Amino acid sequence: MTTLKDISKHLGLSVTQVSRALNGYSDVNEKTKKRVQDAAAELGYSANLSARSLVTGKSGLVTLIRAGDLTGPADASNLETISGLSKEFYQRGKQFVLHMLPPGVDPLPAYRQAAASGSFDGFVLIDTRQNDERVALLSKYDVPFVVHGRAEVDPSHAFFDIDNMAVIKQHVAHLAKLGHKRFAMLNGPTGFAYSEYRMMGYRAALEEAGLAFNAAAVIHGPMTEPHGMIATARLFEDHAKRPTALICGNVHLAKGAYTALDAMNLSIPEDVSVSAHDDVLHNLRASAFYPSLTVTRSAFSDSWVKLAETLCDMIDGKQDVPHQVVENSEFIARASTAAPKL
Amino acid sequence: MTTLKDISKHLGLSVTQVSRALNGYSDVNEKTKKRVQDAAAELGYSANLSARSLVTGKSGLVTLIRAGDLTGPADASNLETISGLSKEFYQRGKQFVLHMLPPGVDPLPAYRQAAASGSFDGFVLIDTRQNDERVALLSKYDVPFVVHGRAEVDPSHAFFDIDNMAVIKQHVAHLAKLGHKRFAMLNGPTGFAYSEYRMMGYRAALEEAGLAFNAAAVIHGPMTEPHGMIATARLFEDHAKRPTALICGNVHLAKGAYTALDAMNLSIPEDVSVSAHDDVLHNLRASAFYPSLTVTRSAFSDSWVKLAETLCDMIDGKQDVPHQVVENSEFIARASTAAPKL
């Protein structure tokens, strides 16, 4: 393993200058800078991270800790999460440590230990619930962390989120303008901040449109295709009270809804208008639906970029950058929504 | 962050003794050992991993480096790979660092840099090709690594693999015994060691059964359901030369084969016997096929346990444990194979 000393001996320079040359300091001659870089490349030098960590106090490690029950239908997005984060951190020079716990294990002790050891520069929190205890824990240890979504309604922590209230408002407004009066929504599971935000947006938008809110027409549950199918079937059970507009939390739910509606001989958009929020996952494209699906769109993958960027900024002590980012979603009207039949 | 020095001052001991006490050395009095441990707990001490790494030369980090084009149909197994490895290493006290490269990027430079930096105690290699350059690279740097599958026909590196020759031999033997004479096989992509091993097993088993090998009846390609469908359709195009037995590289291929055969009005097992190798992935269960699928079975998840175990043994310098493990697969005859029609 080549060290700075090796390079310094090889070039007749001091270790100091070699270090400064490689780290791009301004007080080293451009010529020697190049010489050093060439020598480093030639000797295959790569900095020893432990040594660097020791003196800088930063380990260069960030981590994601999760319970390992990732074998469900959300597989694909989980893989995108993990690989997306890894990729982003890698490009920013951080090592991404993945801690997958055995299924069903409470992750909190693992978080506590990781935080106490001080071995990690930062944490990424995903799948956060409202008032998530992990937020309190990491705050106590005063270690940087960034949250996907928001853990509270008015959080003090760094986060990246989409404007979930606005998302649903766009759907309702679009459908109300088309003339719909009987709405239904397939929301995510209760307890997650995004579900609550969407619920708030739903109620507010209905009120704004002068429509009554019907609690029975909102079903909370996992955002999967099977659940979308089952829940849709339940929503349309009672012929008398059938909604004419169905808003789905994501495209998987919408996919299930399509199947269920088809099975019930209801056509889209003639009998029912369907719209959804589209996270732009690779394995299910909203534009490939038939009829093509009206959506609000915010690429899931944007999150990783922002989350990584924010966390790195926090670690590097940049104060002037915003640590709370709310992204807006684009509304795309397609063929799955139309005016209701009279 | 409390350090050894803090504890030593607090107790009036030397840093040396505190270190040795915490690491359970025998040359420290039991009484002081307890005193030190209590003080450590009281002060919330947790060893600085960077400092330890620097002197021991072991970082406690193991890594998996991959090109990030994981958005294809193999998603689920990739997630199982990653989460499985992470879990196993975590339980063995190693930090699992995931390096996901942007899609299409040559991973070799990343491997070189990671190996040269000496920051990692070990590497896990998956999706290895025959004579994989990564094996040569890591061998050169003399850093421990373990391979899923084998990168050469008679490798010198540590690996965990299933006996792919025997796998196919079991299929052929079973089907030949039932009376089949016209075989076909959907194999994995060329260039991968397991595909080659399976090919060897296929040829050897046919010869053993006194049957001729027909090159046109073997199709190499991605082990996905769509490819299984397309390849099967092609194999059964020519009515005159239709095989009566089809061996599939995995259950996804088999799934595609089922669909294609159904579309061609060929029934299983009356017209065609189908069997496959089953990696026991969570998202597609062989026993849930209709008719239920005859398989050789080796749980993919066993690999992570063995790979992690082996790599940790190598890192800790255990010489007496076997570093090359070939697992046998269980053969399970089910309803998808039967004697051919006369």
Place this chain on the structure above:
DNA sequence: AGCATTTTCCGAAACGTTTCGGATTTATAC
């Protein structure tokens, strides 16, 4: 008591990097 052993402890060096303060060289101005 004197000596040998064992037990228990400690000082100092080392790991590879960054960084502080200052030293040396080179360029600029008069």
Place this chain on the structure above:
DNA sequence: GTATAAATCCGAAACGTTTCGGAAAATGCT
């Protein structure tokens, strides 16, 4: 040519841990 400023370099200390070699204290043996 000299004084001053700028550019370029370097020695030494520090980060927190482990470990080598040996020292001190306790114990055992005659």
